[in-house]
Amino acid sequence: xxKETLIIDDxxxxxxxxxxxxxxxxxxxxxxFTEAQEAVNYLKDSDTPGREVxxxxxxxxxxxxxxxxxxxxxxxxxxxxxxxxMVTSSIDDADLTRSKDYEHVRGFVSKPLDLExxxxxxxxxxxxxxx
Amino acid sequence: xxxxxxTYQVLLIEDNPGDVLLIEEYIKEYIRNPAIVHFDNFxxxxxxxxxxxxxxxIILLDLTLPNMQGEELIQAMLTIAGDVPVLxxxxxxxxxxxxxxxxxxxxxxxxxxxxxxxxxxxAIIHNITRKKFxxxxxxxxxxxxxxxxxxxxxxxxxxxxxxxxxxxxIAAEYQYGYSRExxxxxxxxxxxxxxxxxxxxxxxxxxxAEQIGYSSGNYFHKKKNGDIFPVEIHGNNIxxxxxxxxxxxxxxxxxxxxxxxxxxxxxxxxxxxAWTQSHLVRAPxxxxxxxxxxxxxxxxxxxxxxxxxxxxxxxxxxxxxxxHKIVKKSESIQFDEAYExxxxxx
Numbered sequence: 001x002x003k004e005t006l007i008i009d010d011x012x013x014x015x016x017x018x019x020x021x022x023x024x025x026x027x028x029x030x031x032x033f034t035e036a037q038e039a040v041n042y043l044k045d046s047d048t049p050g051r052e053v054x055x056x057x058x059x060x061x062x063x064x065x066x067x068x069x070x071x072x073x074x075x076x077x078x079x080x081x082x083x084x085x086m087v088t089s090s091i092d093d094a095d096l097t098r099s100k101d102y103e104h105v106r107g108f109v110s111k112p113l114d115l116e117x118x119x120x121x122x123x124x125x126x127x128x129x130x131x
Numbered sequence: 132x133x134x135x136x137x138t139y140q141v142l143l144i145e146d147n148p149g150d151v152l153l154i155e156e157y158i159k160e161y162i163r164n165p166a167i168v169h170f171d172n173f174x175x176x177x178x179x180x181x182x183x184x185x186x187x188x189i190i191l192l193d194l195t196l197p198n199m200q201g202e203e204l205i206q207a208m209l210t211i212a213g214d215v216p217v218l219x220x221x222x223x224x225x226x227x228x229x230x231x232x233x234x235x236x237x238x239x240x241x242x243x244x245x246x247x248x249x250x251x252x253x254a255i256i257h258n259i260t261r262k263k264f265x266x267x268x269x270x271x272x273x274x275x276x277x278x279x280x281x282x283x284x285x286x287x288x289x290x291x292x293x294x295x296x297x298x299x300x301i302a303a304e305y306q307y308g309y310s311r312e313x314x315x316x317x318x319x320x321x322x323x324x325x326x327x328x329x330x331x332x333x334x335x336x337x338x339x340a341e342q343i344g345y346s347s348g349n350y351f352h353k354k355k356n357g358d359i360f361p362v363e364i365h366g367n368n369i370x371x372x373x374x375x376x377x378x379x380x381x382x383x384x385x386x387x388x389x390x391x392x393x394x395x396x397x398x399x400x401x402x403x404x405a406w407t408q409s410h411l412v413r414a415p416x417x418x419x420x421x422x423x424x425x426x427x428x429x430x431x432x433x434x435x436x437x438x439x440x441x442x443x444x445x446x447x448x449x450x451x452x453x454x455h456k457i458v459k460k461s462e463s464i465q466f467d468e469a470y471e472x473x474x475x476x477x
Contacts, residue, residue, distance in 0.1 A: 011414065013442050017421040024428065060410055089413035111413070112421030 004051070005030040008039045008069065009058035009087070018056060018113055025118045036064035040072045043082065051080040056113070059088040059095060070102045085109055085121050091131055100127065134163040139255065140186055142179070145193040145220070146171040150243060154191065154220070160248030173199050173207065180211045187215045188259050194221040201228070202235070209236050214266060216258040238262065285381040287314070291335060292374040294318040306383060308355035324353050344368055349384065360385050404460055411453050415446040422446070
């Protein structure tokens with residue numbers, strides 16, 4: 001069963017670029033969410049055991065930000081396996097440290113994503129930091 | 132015989148010419164060049180002294196003058212003699228009166244019948260020196276008193292048992308708004324906000340229990356008008372009353388606190404700018420980097436290229452706008468110059 005990929009970012013251009021990158025990396029059907037709440041709803045509604053999801057999650061978003069998404073995921077205890085990569089324009093150490101407190105988070109990567117970073121994401125199992 | 136070479140200025144008030152002669156002889160026995168001014172009545176002496184120009188070292192006063200005698204004469208003399216010691220000379224061997232004259236304030240009491248050159252010389256030197264010591268002691272006491280009372284820093288002495296104020300200086304009266312008389316009826320509790328009274332009691336108990344000497348700490352104090360202000364206290368033990376006492380200096384920290392607040396506010400604004408740089412600037416920047424990456428890919432269509440260029444331009448303008456905002460914000464940070472302006476004492 002192939003992994004689903006969700007791109008969550010309020011910046012439409014970033015979403016477009018990241019989707020293009022995913023396509024180049026063999027991920028044809030990455031889903032784009034510019035409203036984080038919609039992504040959380042989607043994950044809940046389509047939750048099934050054994051399903052694997054990769055979240056490329058922005059931190060600074062209006063209404064519901066990246067941390068809110070992580071808190072929401074913690075609360076709902078999905079049956080799916082969700083791996084989160086924080087993809088952010090922030091290069092704050094405080095944000096990096098904070099992201100390590102969440103078990104879903106597997107990496108902290110600064111924008112913009114490129115092919116190299118994306119390939120590292122799909123390969124690595126330990127916590128990944130690419131600034 | 133070795134004679135004293137100092138020029139003593141002696142005022143002799145004596146109406147008996149024989150005694151005048153005798154006394155002048157006695158004086159000259161041990162003092163080489165005495166400057167003796169002689170009057171045979173009180174009135175002339177009064178005129179000289181009231182001019183205030185004299186540099187007399189000692190006054191020798193006969194107790195039976197034509198117009199004035201005894202206690203009345205002593206009183207009159209002492210009121211005009213100022214700092215100059217008055218040596219009383221008389222023929223009466225009257226012990227009771229001699230003691231009384233000393234109580235009135237004369238420096239010494241000599242019987243003419245017992246007088247010798249040496250005893251007179253000794254009495255003159257002894258009383259001049261004694262007066263000089265007393266004067267120095269008084270000046271020193273005055274000086275140290277002034278150090279307390281005129282210190283620009285509020286100070287007081289309090290009794291550790293009753294917490295009552297035993298002494299306060301002018302700066303404390305000014306700082307707290309109580310007069311000296313009011314302070315004397317207050318205790319330390321009255322210059323603390325209610326919430327700080329237990330802290331005060333603990334501190335005093337701690338000092339007593341551990342026999343602490345010097346101590347310091349930051350507290351809040353209350354003025355007469357109810358204003359609460361931050362204060363830095365320094366204290367130490369002092370011998371003052373019957374009970375253990377402490378002397379305190381109190382530094383008003385209001386200005387320092389204000390300054391700290393201003394610095395905190397400035398730091399916050401600087402942090403804001405740092406945050407803006409890392410987040411707002413990087414948003415369009417990372418977008419531009421991503422777009423440029425896309426332009427490099429093989430197989431990018433013409434319409435995609437157009438799209439990328441259009442978005443690159445938009446992001447570049449966005450970035451420019453953000454940089455302008457940051458510059459504006461930086462310019463708004465100007466430290467409150469009021470704090471930098473000079474006080475002549477600093």
